[in-house]
Amino acid sequence: MSSSSTLASEISQAQTEALSAIAGALDAAGLRSVQAELAGKKSALTVLRSQLGKIQDAEERKSAGQAIHACAQTIEAAIGERMALLLAGERAQQVASEAMDLSEFVTAKRRGSTHIVTQATQRLEDVFIGLGFQVAEGPEVETDFYNFEALNMPKTHPARSEFDTMFIEPASADQEPNSVLLRTHTSPVQIRVMQSWKPPIYAVMPGRVFRRDTPDATHMPVFHQIEGIVVDKGITFAHLAGIIEAFTKAFFGNEFTSRLRPSFFPFTEPSAEFDIRRANGAWIELGGCGMMHPNVLRAGGIDPDEYTGFAFGFGIDRMAKERHNVEDIREMYTNDLRFLRQFS
Numbered sequence: 001m002s003s004s005s006t007l008a009s010e011i012s013q014a015q016t017e018a019l020s021a022i023a024g025a026l027d028a029a030g031l032r033s034v035q036a037e038l039a040g041k042k043s044a045l046t047v048l049r050s051q052l053g054k055i056q057d058a059e060e061r062k063s064a065g066q067a068i069h070a071c072a073q074t075i076e077a078a079i080g081e082r083m084a085l086l087l088a089g090e091r092a093q094q095v096a097s098e099a100m101d102l103s104e105f106v107t108a109k110r111r112g113s114t115h116i117v118t119q120a121t122q123r124l125e126d127v128f129i130g131l132g133f134q135v136a137e138g139p140e141v142e143t144d145f146y147n148f149e150a151l152n153m154p155k156t157h158p159a160r161s162e163f164d165t166m167f168i169e170p171a172s173a174d175q176e177p178n179s180v181l182l183r184t185h186t187s188p189v190q191i192r193v194m195q196s197w198k199p200p201i202y203a204v205m206p207g208r209v210f211r212r213d214t215p216d217a218t219h220m221p222v223f224h225q226i227e228g229i230v231v232d233k234g235i236t237f238a239h240l241a242g243i244i245e246a247f248t249k250a251f252f253g254n255e256f257t258s259r260l261r262p263s264f265f266p267f268t269e270p271s272a273e274f275d276i277r278r279a280n281g282a283w284i285e286l287g288g289c290g291m292m293h294p295n296v297l298r299a300g301g302i303d304p305d306e307y308t309g310f311a312f313g314f315g316i317d318r319m320a321k322e323r324h325n326v327e328d329i330r331e332m333y334t335n336d337l338r339f340l341r342q343f344s
């Protein structure tokens with residue numbers, strides 16, 4: 001090294017070459033090998049550094065060392081900057097190449113809509129609100145008391161076995177087995193409404209119910225019912241028949257009529273089954289009804305000597321099925337968009 005000016009130009013040349021090699025690296029792997037070369041024994045900077053010791057003048061040696069150090073820092077910064085740029089580009093490319101096109105089945109923008117059971121429930125509520133009823137709801141997980149006992153079905157009552165009940169496992173060892181269950185009908189809400197409202201009561205109570213059942217064209221283990229009660233002074237069976245007929249016409253249309261057939265339910269006396277008749281003469285079974293049993297009124301905290309009442313309950317899914325001529329009730333629950341969109 002003949003003079004400091006030669007050294008300075010050699011450092012500047014090393015830096016220029018290093019920076020152009022860095023700029024020329026096209027990917028992170030390429031840049032890494034440039035980086036390794038620049039730090040290696042044969043790199044211009046390493047060679048210059050090894051020659052520092054030969055400079056006699058201490059001042060000169062110090063400033064040469066500082067110049068080499070500054071050059072090394074510039075190179076290092078350039079590597080860092082280029083590396084960040086290359087990695088970001090590679091990451092963006094990877095994301096783009098791994099992205100999945102999930103839009104293949106979407107042919108047009110569509111709004112969702114309510115399910116036909118929800119639509120039927122809302123229409124039912126509208127019809128009954130129009131008849132002066134209020135809407136109430138109760139829990140899906142019920143106690144034996146509300147689902148059976150309060151409805152005039154003591155522990156040994158044979159009618160209990162007709163409700164293929166699904167029980168909830170006891171939460172602790174001291175909880176009586178089979179005392180908590182998934183409600184098998186909406187009738188327990190009768191009791192809850194009577195306990196919390198004062199007569200006169202005109203209420204409908206829609207909701208989900210559960211029974212151990214194998215799904216087929218007309219049955220599902222989870223389905224929907226709407227319960228109705230009227231508790232007032234002087235309520236008779238004629239009022240019940242009138243409400244059923246008014247509802248049938250309002251919901252299905254004027255060409256429909258209804259009929260009541262004698263039946264049995266532990267919670268109503270007398271009890272009836274009600275059917276509706278299509279314009280073509282076909283009868284469709286809808287649900288049960290009757291005058292509320294005095295024991296049921298009592299369980300709801302109402303004096304049966306002062307008040308009488310009637311109750312009815314029917315399946316909403318079956319009604320939606322009839323209204324829309326659905327062949328198989330299971331179709332309503334497979335969530336096939338081709339089915340659902342017919343009713344949007």
Ligand code: PHE
Nearest residue numbers: 185187265288289311312313
């Ligand atoms: N809870 C009865 C059932 O699920 C229907 C019903 C309700 C009958 C109210 C009479 C009165 O079968």
